Amino acid sequence: MATEGKTIDALSQFELTPVLGIIGRSVGFSQSNLHMVVASGLIIALLVYGMRSRAVVPGRLQAAAETMYDFVHGIVDEQIGHGGKRFFPFVFALFMFVLMGNLLGLMPYAFTYTSHIAVTFGLALLVFVVITVVALVIHGKHFFSYFFPEGTPIWLAPIIIPVEVVSYLSRPISLSIRLFANMVAGHVMLKVFATFIVLLGGLGTVGPFLATLPLAINVALVAFEVLVAVLQAYVFAVLTSIYLHDAVHLH
Amino acid sequence: MLDTLPPSPYQPDAFRGITAWGGQNVAEQDNFDDRLRQARARKGLDIAPEKGEGKPVSGNGVGFRAGVEVVSALIVGIGLGTILDRWLGTWPWLFLVFFLMGGVAGVLNVFRLFNPRSGAK
Known part of the structure; x- marks a missing residue:
């Protein structure tokens, strides 16, 4: 697929195609949606089946579920601080969804739904709406003082307020672009080097020997992509927590 | 998790300060306050002092x-x-x-x- 006409076609892996036959086509159910459903099912299965035994000394699945829980709990506790516990389910759901999407996308034949800006921006917009509503509910009109910090000279207001508003509005954009760009860049690199393997492999007798070089790079890249997948889910959760901290404590 | 369990299930903390004649010494009482404060801080019930947060720790990325x-x-x-x-x-x-x-x-x-x-x- 990638080497049709001896060219590098690294972007066709992000195309959406309807699945589930005629039903999927009529409601626009793409493989991206299918992977979201699968990821959600895997998360629920991990938590439900993992925690079923409730052993003091956990087994493998229970250890995995408890590690995830503890990890996100630590993030929420550390970043939001006092009164942050009630946002734990929100951050945990976001973290697991992003993490499972990133990791699922590394499987052969799988699709990475976090490589679409529509998905990541949807998630980031959800975070943005939540932090704004939380800040408005907790602080009321005092929330708008966020855009004009105390102690600023009044003549700076025409500059400071638009800058702060733009800075605040750029949060969901930067949150979504970071995740989306990392995922796209990783998968494009994997595809490009995989294409090099095929193209070099067809170069007569020396070809297969040359092809081991991009193969070695791809092996290293897959390991690196696992790191990026976990790291980006972590960054998404940490930034959500930092924004929630700002919303709760307003400074 | 495991680290939140009492150190030994056979000797709960509540009985640790009580001597054989039923008296409770003062040092143990202070110790209890200490431990209560630590437990409350750990569970986020008290406002902990703010730490520097949000900084990207590693230079990577x-x-x-x-x-x-x-x-x-x-x-x-x-x-x-x-x-x-x-x-x-x-x-x-x-x-x-x-x-x-x-x-x-x-x-x-x-x-x-x-x-x-x-x-x-």
Whole structure:
């Protein structure tokens, strides 16, 4: 697929195609949606089946579920601080969804739904709406003082307020672009080097020997992509927590 | 998890300070207050002193983060300016103003990356 006409076609892996036959086509159910459903099912299965035994000394699945829980709990506790516990389910759901999407996308034949800006921006917009509503509910009109910090000279207001508003509005954009760009860049690199393997492999007798070089790079890249997948889910959760901290404590 | 369980299930903490004749010594009482405070702090019931947070610890990927912050602020500035210009029919003046604002906000975002806003409410 990638080497049709001896060219590098690294972007066709992000195309959406309807699945589930005629039903999927009529409601626009793409493989991206299918992977979201699968990821959600895997998360629920991990938590439900993992925690079923409730052993003091956990087994493998229970250890995995408890590690995830503890990890996100630590993030929420550390970043939001006092009164942050009630946002734990929100951050945990976001973290697991992003993490499972990133990791699922590394499987052969799988699709990475976090490589679409529509998905990541949807998630980031959800975070943005939540932090704004939380800040408005907790602080009321005092929330708008966020855009004009105390102690600023009044003549700076025409500059400071638009800058702060733009800075605040750029949060969901930067949150979504970071995740989306990392995922796209990783998968494009994997595809490009995989294409090099095929193209070099067809170069007569020396070809297969040359092809081991991009193969070695791809092996290293897959390991690196696992790191990026976990790291980006972590960054998404940490930034959500930092924004929630700002919303709760307003400074 | 395991570390939150009492150290030994056969001797609960509540009975530890009680001597054979039923008296409770003062040192153990203080110890209990200490442990209560620690437990409350651990569970987030008391307001813990603020720590420096939000700083990117590793140098890895900081450049990428800074770049994303600038680009997203510019996108918001350009978008806001264009929308306001379409609405008010003042093309290209508000676009130019908000383009600059976006640049300033991008620099501000990068600044905040390393110096998170704190202190004054």
